[in-house]
Amino acid sequence: MTFKISNKVAWVGKIDWEIRDYHGKEYSTHKGTSYNSYLVRDEKTVLIDTVWQPFGKEFVSNLKKEIDLNKIDYIIANHSEVDHSGALPELMREIPNTPIYCTKNGAKFLKAHYHKNWNFIEVKTGDTLDLGENKLVFLEARMLHWPDSMFTYLTGENILFSNDAFGQHYASELMYNDKVDNAELYQESIKYYANILTPFNPLVVKKIDEILSMNLPLEMICPSHGIIWRNNPLQIADKYLEWAKNYKENQVTIIYDTMWNATRTMAEAISNGIKEVNKDVTIKIYNSSNNDKNDIVTEVFKSKMVLVGSSTINKGVLSSTAAILEMIKGLGFKGKKGAAFGSYGWSGESVKLITEELKKAGFETINDGIREMWNPDDDAIVRCKDFGKSVGEIIGYTIQ
Known part of the structure; x- marks a missing residue:
């Protein structure tokens, strides 16, 4: 399944309806999850993240139906964890020389995962990649939630690809925050934050403040798990700021x-x-x-x-x-x-x-x-x- 989320961007990921445990048995996924991968078509074509390894062959097969793989100019690996990078070995067998843009730690971790010396291009905060009409802007997000994590912002379309930040383990074909049950959405979001991001509270505040200070126009926040935030997308950033400040209810x-x-x-x-x-x-x-x-x-x-x-x-x-x-x-x-x-x-x-x-x-x-x-x-x-x-x-x- 693929569908367009903007003029230049298509979702090409995988919804996993059946998964009930994550990180081994450390995280429960009562409502499944999704592995969100995005294809950006400008004068240059970019694939942002992939899917978990068990769906690697299916992912590449579906991607071939969407585009000639040789027309993919760049791959962005916002995070090396195998639920996002797991299809890379299958994909790189088809297009082995395609540059993979990631942080320095991202290249290090991907080599450790897959023992391949792919064409890694290391980037840091503020680096850009010109696609033609629009650009990708890279933002390191160290420890949100791994040392290699980064966000990627697409100008023109005004989309932030945030990888694990702002995500949830929540499977839904509706895909957008204005379409799903918001009680479910926020329950899965706070569970995700509490169990995964709590140790990094100070870094969460610092990174969100940094992003807000850039005054980037924002139409959507596209995480790598769960629902895309398109209706008032910064509402989840506001929640993260609230949750990151030693959150307590009565x-x-x-x-x-x-x-x-x-x-x-x-x-x-x-x-x-x-x-x-x-x-x-x-x-x-x-x-x-x-x-x-x-x-x-x-x-x-x-x-x-x-x-x-x-x-x-x-x-x-x-x-x-x-x-x-x-x-x-x-x-x-x-x-x-x-x-x-x-x-x-x-x-x-x-x-x-x-x-x-x-x-x-x-x-x-x-x-x-x-x-x-x-x-x-x-x-x-x-x-x-x-x-x-x-x-x-x-x-x-x-x-x-």
């Missing part, structure tokens, strides 16, 4: 895992306590062994306070708790508060261990947590509710 997320439901009982009692003193706060409760980890991380991203609970097992925590804490730590959230809770039978180390991990993750822990032995009785339930009340009072004083 929300508490409670994450737990449990062996015989004692820690679940504690989680629910704590939630009830919070609500008694703070009726306006949103509370979301997730069993980390039963819920998608990326969906949980998205809720952590939105929260002012995160409570993490686990039963004690073998002087440690349950495996799903350990995994979600490791994910949270790696994302480097800032400006969030946290606390631990959990049940135990005899040794009871889980609460102390969770508290330590929350501190390592950069959370301000509000206390040493709460632990209860075996199945909570009525007195234990009261203690958990009181713990929740203290949480509710603390976040009540921190509403922005």
Whole structure:
């Protein structure tokens, strides 16, 4: 499937309706994804990015139906990750001498991926490529989200090809932000940001401010996954600026895992306590062994306070708790508060261990947590509710 998105640009990518896991098993794609590749026809013809390797042969076959491959003058590799560059080996077998424009790191990474010494042309911010009537302008976007990443801007058509930035894992044949369900679109966008771009918040702000300061006319933002932003395209840049500044909503997320439901009982009692003193706060409760980890991380991203609970097992925590804490730590959230809770039978180390991990993750822990032995009785339930009340009072004083 190909279609024109402007006078000079056609989408020539691939919609992947069936994929449900990404980056190995590290990212869930409940709504599929797309690999967006763009063909620019001016006096010179340019292909911007390709698709994932499993669709390489299909991609090249479809591209041949759209254009004689020998008429492609240049290839732009905005990012070397294999979901964007995976069709290059198949394509370069057909047109092996075609110049590939990329950053210095892009050339280095593509050589490491494919072990081919293709005709790489290294570019940096401000470099241009004359196509005839219009030009391509290259903008390095280091660490958004790899060291090799860059954006490419097409003058005349006023399109920013942003690769992974501003994208979502969201399959839709409608393709444009003014046609799809915007609730779905923004949910997939914030999930993408929370799980992939959070560690690079300062760089996101710097790069967007840099782009805005250039006062480029902008008709569309075309990412390499998901939906094209053509109706008020800068709305997603505005959201990125909001999300990049240690984003928080008036929300508490409670994450737990449990062996015989004692820690679940504690989680629910704590939630009830919070609500008694703070009726306006949103509370979301997730069993980390039963819920998608990326969906949980998205809720952590939105929260002012995160409570993490686990039963004690073998002087440690349950495996799903350990995994979600490791994910949270790696994302480097800032400006969030946290606390631990959990049940135990005899040794009871889980609460102390969770508290330590929350501190390592950069959370301000509000206390040493709460632990209860075996199945909570009525007195234990009261203690958990009181713990929740203290949480509710603390976040009540921190509403922005």
